[in-house]
Amino acid sequence: MPGVLVIADASGEQLAATTAELVGEGARLAQQLGGKPVTVLLAGKNVQGLASGLGQLGVEKVLVADFDGSAAPSPQWSIAAAEQAARSVQPEVILLTHAGGSRDLGATLAYRLDTGIVTDATALRVDGGELIITKPVFGGSAIAEFAISSSPSVVTLRPRAFETGEEPTPHGDPQIESLAVPAFDAAIEVLEEVREQATGGPRLKDAKVIISGGRGLGGPENWHFVDELAQILGAAVGATRAVTDAGWVSPSLQVGLTGATVAPDLYITIGISGAVQHIAGISGARNVVAINRDADANIFKYARWGVVGDWKLIVPAFTQRLKELRG
């Protein structure tokens, strides 16, 4: 009974927040495909204990591939586990998140299975029995709809573009099966894995409020205006690719197509023109504020509130007033 296979991101020895989105969308799809089951693959180091968390999301069946090596699993191991799961489940649709190691895992898996993949999807629908996959292309300037004629359809989902499951039917503990990962010719050795710890403040992708700076700030010497605002509001700090490429701040702060996809309640931009590459990362932001000297800047099209003018005169007064308001 083929259905939907969700490949969860369990790197870092915990379930990624996007797992609930994958499971939620997987369940909706399975329903539209005629009440098919959803199976989740948990592959990684120390993942055994994460399976019960999936039960709370309404998952009935979990395949567990436990990596027992000393380092982190290599990309080859993750592919071998995913391929084995796909061959044993024989799903119609395979879903992964479009973040971290899952992006390239999805693509390689599709080619291994000799099937098609669409990456970074923002919507899925079943139309006349066929899966239609929507994704922004040309950096977000246009929208494309794809269909995959081979089976299974492999799709990576843009983080935070999909709702999590509405009210998961509690199934209690899911049925857990362990999955043996077949041997492969190891050509990649993991020397080390470095996870950057956020330096205080909330993490970008989970933040409710984000202050982002762009090239319009003029130089790294002005970045403290962004940091100060963030501190007052308890916000995370973001930046455009132009700024991270120029080395003003760490690449981990990049928001956009090749950086973080964010979905805060409030996204305040200073000196950001709104290049499509940046807009692609903030489509989930609920309220965008733009402070920019160019009234024609693209960012104003996406903003709820805007101030046109020199940020150097606007931001200090804005910061001061916020301080007063927050006492």
Added chain:
Amino acid sequence: MDIVVTVKQVPDPDIPPTHFRVDEATRTVIPPAGVSPVMNGYDAHALEAALRLRDQLGGKVTVVSLGPDSARDALKRAIAMGADAAVHVNDPALNAADSTTTARALAAAIKKLGHVDLVLSGRQASDTDGGQVHLGIATHLGLPAVSPVQKIDDPSAETVVAERIVEDGYQRLRVRLPALLGVSSEMNEPRYPPLKGIMAAGRAQIPVWTAADLELEAGQPGKVQLRRLYVETREASVEIIEAESPGEAGAKLADKLREARLV
């Protein structure tokens, strides 16, 4: 070290969104007048990495591109930057190739080139932002693949160390050669073609390989179909805060956000 770099010609990603048009009937982009297509940005970073490795270790850099006649310009630019040779895979049967067909064709071209230690590709192309063709090439060639890579260290005849970007950090991986790496923009700053290179590109003979040259079975349908391409129209609904001075506007903005209970 013999390196193959895959390059793709794409519409200029700096076309302002207001000038971006598509032909919905043919599902293609209508380039604005006077804006030429360019080499995909990430591919330029891959080429730069290849040139530096060659200069350090010796060997040869060959660029390969699949695309219509105009893709020749991207190959010429690669030669101008310093690539030793180029191959143009060009066949009307491949013009509308989907990602799976493209990967198969480029893999066949790389195989036909003979000995290769390293294949470098951009992590994704700025048109479809799929980030998958290079991984298909690696699968077809049976090569280990790592992507996206922000740094290549410690190259030798047998291995390289690749820094792969993952969520919240990176992995350092020792990769056995031959291998394929998907290059990200953090790696380097691509050079501008020197005058000498531009002259070399003018003289360069770029062989054209067809589907038949690559022994690709003709008429195989792709697996991914583009059904619709459109531009979402967006009406601005911004409230511009007006005030006597920029400072007052800043303070007023804070009040607005407080009214909306956002701060």
